[in-house]
Amino acid sequence: MEALTPGGRADLVVIGRLVTPERVRPGAAVVAGGRVIAVTDVEDAPAGVPRLDAGDGYVLPGLIDTHVHFRGPGRRRAEGWGHGSRAAVAGGVTTVIEMPHTAPPLLDPDAVRAEAALVAGCSLVDYAFHLEADPRRPELLARPVPGVAAGAEVRVRLAGRRAASTVVRDPEALERIFAAAAAGDLPLVLHTEDGARSDGGFAALVIGLVRRYGTRTHLLRLSGPRETDLVAVAQAAGLPVTCELTGHRLSLDEAGTRGRDGTDRDRLWAALRAGEVACLSSDHATMPPSRAARETPPGIPGVQELATTVWTEMRRRWPDEDTDTAVLRLVDHLAVRPADLFRLPGKGRLEAGADADLVVFDPEAPWTFSAGDVHAGSGWSAYEGRTMAGRVLTTIRGGDVVWDGATRTFGSATGRWLRPGPPPSGGGTPVPVPVRPAVRSSRDRRPGIDAATFRNAMARLAAPLTVLTCYDSEGREQGLTVSAVGALSLNPPLVLVCLDRGGRSHDIVTKAEALCLHILGPGQEAVAGRFAAREDRFRGMRLAHGRVPELVDVPVRLICSPRELRDGGDHTILVALVDDVTIVDDADGGLVWHRRAVAHAVPADVPAPGPA
Template sequence: MLRSRRTVLPDGERPAAVAIAGERIAVIGDYDEPIPAHRTEDLQDLALLPGLVDTHVHVNEPGRTEWEGFATATRAAAAGGVTTIVDMPLNSLPPTVDTAALAAKRAAAEGKLWVDTGFWGGAIPGNDADLKSLHDAGVFGFKCFTAPSGVDEFPPLDAAGLHRACATVAALDSLLIVHAEDPAHLHDADAAVHSHGSQASPRSDFGRFLATRPEAAETSAVREVIAAARATGARVHILHLAAAEALDLIHDAWLDGVAITVETCPHYLHLAAERVPDGATAFKCCPPIRGEANRDALWAGLLDGRIDIVVSDHSPSPPHMKTGDFATAWGGIASLQLGLPVMWTEARARGLALTDLVRWMSTGPADLVGLHRKGRIATGADADLVAFDPERAWTVRAADLHHRHPVTPYDGETLTGAVAATWLRGARIDTDAAPRGRQLRRSPR
């Protein structure tokens, strides 16, 4: 049994005792209630949260394990209070676009998981016939791009392909998750500087890169996704939204009956373009980190419910791929271990509560993929739990993080809030012992 004076429950934060039987939460009582237990741990003023659920993680194994692998990614997740991840279908080789590739991915993950792990399938040109078999094999839905993905083996869908994928997904009662950028609005650096009337700047300048992927690229693609979802009845989810100007489009479509949800990421809610140093390619991601006014507008969307969830989009690469300039460096941010303290640093400064973080980072993502025993402290739920010190200030050292390569834009930054311990299905995660994470499969909705 775990006791905490700051237990975050579905109905709010209060002192409570959480009793665990086997892998599930059996009883939730008052903090001082004499519930029989063979072992009790009193966390006192450490907060007790449900484990985070991160539905946007690029593990990259097999095929690009030198970028990131299941052992390193899930160890970082556990250290950051994340007890469930769902792995993206790229950048592994082969990508998860058919059942043979899914089988290869599951084989690669066996015995390496520190946290429970599920898988997305991929929707690319020409694999329409594979979506049903992937669905039957237990993927949680299908990811597609509307612009080049950065790897040749995972090409984007055009408008017709997007409509076909939506129709298939609707027939399966599945979910299509979309990297929404319109290639017609993407520019090379020279054209972007010219079209925005900017002064020429060094190629390493972040502002020059930002101009290559304007907000209009996201808004235009979101509009196309909405049209396809409206025409087919598909459930769709917009990934890693960076452009706040698209929020009203998404919300209006939802009010009109389109089954659409949207996520954003800690880096869009914490970082701002004005504070990215020239040449600091660890900050590069696609879509890009935008300005402070846009960041504040994303927070407004989160607070009024127009944004549903917050997940990492953990997309690491070897250090040599993050060097050079913003035009050529790999576009991905490694942050799986840091999402909770990054978000708490921002939320606390805004007068928000741990209950807000749990809704955005635990319960919401779990519900998105139908893992209703995850992401909540409730009787019958999996005993995935996190002891979190909301008062501790600490400085990030990239070399101390558990993902494969010591590259992150948060290196050297002081954050507030630290994970003290993580439990997976009732057992405290001990990285000196054998990993006990399980592979998850989709359940009927």
Template sequence: MPAAFSAGPPGAAPTGPPAGPPAGPAAELIVEGGRLVTPDGVRDGTVIVRDGRVAALLTPGEPLPPGPRLDAAGRYVLPGLIDSHVHFRTPGLEYKEDWEHGSRAALVGGVTTVMDMPNTRPPSLDESSMLAKAAVIQGTSWIDYRFHMGADPDHPELLADLDPRIAGSAKVFMAGHHTAPVVFRDGEQLRRAFAAAARGGVRLVLHAEDQHVFDLLDASSGAPDSYGGYEPHRPRSGGIVAVANVVRLVREFGTKTHILHVSSAEEADLLSAAAAEGLPLTYEVTGHHLSFTHDDTTRRGPRTRLSPAIRECRDQKRLWQAVLRGEVATLGSDHAPHTVEEKNRPPADAPPGLPGVQELATAVWTGLRTRDIAPDEAASHLARLMGEGPARLFDLAGKGRLEVGADADLTLLNPSDRWQFSAHDVQALCGWSAYEGWTFTGRFTSTVKGGQVVWDIRDGFSGRPEGRWLQGTARPLEVAR
């Protein structure tokens, strides 16, 4: 029996058989004796898996069926986490990252489903390019996946007829950077995109910074010559102007809209107020905007050179407040690896982005515990922001909830393990992390995909890449019309 199915840590005595007769037919997997993080609360129990789905959630003392066991004592059992914002760089940029490495990094970070962005080479700007992308990825991913299509400013009308089986969301770049394939610079193009997306029932996901603000500042001040000058070079005003414009468009068209990587206190205030008004407007916060500040970029340079830029302590404090108050809908890694050579270019030329799908949940857990959030509450925040939240927004059926009938995607978290993250731990192809040297609290120890233990901290990866492209459901007739 593999060590992943042992009844405890190395050296522990195995657990004896349950009292009484076995309960029901044999299980595919029994995740025994953990702290279950369910939509109805956190409680002790055991997960029974059959046919790749959660068949039962048992309370302590209930008889167990026969079947292989994964000991979860002292662990939180979370639904397999969802990262709805990754760049796995395929096709065309596989020298930075690929699905083999990116999906392995995800598993080690407790993530079993990702949503990939369109800024590849060529970019995914229509249905045919996404079908081609899916064909390239097939057989290389350890985890399930969906795609955000790229919104094309030259053809915003495509959003009205987007087949939801291929994609139900589309990425809008309102500002450019090194890998942005297209940018909405014209206000009328943006209005047409919002109108078309509303007609098609497509959720827009936005990089909401205003390129005109940045162009104006560039004309007067030029490019930064130091990393300390990067945040003032790409200031909060770009995001504030863009978010205000988005709120106006959502109010006009009713378009479902999700703002990515919110970086400033002012943006959070605007978006939370818009949601309170009842607008269909949600937002994401990234792990790196919760973990780092502008001072880190000033001291450490390119590893936290990001777009949007990392901002001040007051912004970080406001974003944490939004997480804890339930104002944030999702957490995303914005996993965007570049090579060390690319990141070491001069400040004006180093591309923004960092790897993060592996580090996201652990970094956020560490931040929650550092802020004295009780473990059960912290686990509920993770399950909401990387489970129920993204599953609901992006129609990921069977994902993000630990409940009977859901896909048996699970991850086990040791809540109190303190350990130092190093380059040796990095699974991403780029081989580096902005979190090197951090002491984390909490560590994922096993990840289950479709009822199979696919990664365990002692035994590594098991099986082969069998991740699925999660196609959506057909559009209802009334929407199609």
């Protein structure tokens, strides 16, 4: 095949097991002018062009670390972009997003531009920046300059005395930031500096603000089972809430399932496997090894180790999982979803038209991480002496080799400042709800209302939180959280359940021979969160097995036989006959979904409505 492109000859052909957005396939990525111009079969790749053959290894898209603290220039003791970007490319990372803890902090677009000018010529990786939200000037977030910042970081410390001036100290200031960011359609990245937060209080506060304002929100350093469950429930309700996991919280202190900081690692890994997590990140920062030995700190040197340590732990936890499935998960959380979340054009995918950021990865190469492998400016790694199960062999950024593992050499520091792109055409986040929306009369109604308005109206309607379970065609337990349920008829006893046609469980439930509808009670928020996740839904649940799998700790259970399926727009309405009812307690109240949050229904001292 002729090696011609619109601008002349191709520059490079990379051959191996290509990890594309759809699947893993053997083939060749053809590179010219810093971009992938074709993904093709090996025999169709152009001849007479330099080739890099990965053999049986994977060719990944360049990885993205959305949470680093290179902090330089501006801080003398910081990591610096030279050392930091070398560590990044040695770990297969070709794009980073810098947190704004610089000197001075990045509070406005001019500060971001000045920082980008300082970094130019210092970095082997492409880079983007977050603004830092200033509680004294939240209005800056309401009118962001397009293409300057990926998002705005919010640091929160609601307890304790000492804090920087940009740290949010009270809920009212946090609410003003959410309102302003919603008006500017600028995503917020949130973390608390109050220490351990495994009780979920911080996540509950944040989700309440997301529910009120519709602000796109990304929670940093997910750390506990309670907040993990809350995020899963919020996502199931359609709230624009995402979260990250850091590599060191997943992999350090692995002697037990609960780390020094109270992290329940099993629940975090379950969240990753279920797809509840958007990004994996390093929270890379300089830190003395003496401090890291005393505690599991917020961030440590880790951008170089991120992909290999997560891969190693995945293979240890799930040794029977197909390697293609595992590598697709790794790429999803370290490339595809980060690029989509922060609108990084040309990044995250191995496909024609994308930037030629490619990583050759050997998934089976055992090796021991030693002090001599460390490229971070700190000069140490918490993973020294650990045996890894996979290794980055070559990293390409923009068509140029920036890390050659065979010769242990680096390329040129020609990384680019990335400008976040616009929202997807016709998609993106719904328009946020104003703080005090104007009341429209019936004369102002327009035909064909938009989905966001309808969704916001229906959020005012409290709906019961229930779990629906059944067996699939192979006899395996299946279940999901549903809130669109109701009693249809008393004689005969019929219930209806509305199922999202695009949901993963739709086809399983609509083909089931029997169903069990569980009506959740107070204190069972974690059950709702578990069945809103994608995998491991029945782990740790007490079950009774009969016609259907029953959750015996749920107070009310209805065993039903499906009778009819009806069209309901983007949902299917399932009508079922109730065959048996179990009520195990008479506790007052129930669990409901109201205004996109879990709430408790309690009896009110008012007359009951009459029959309709």
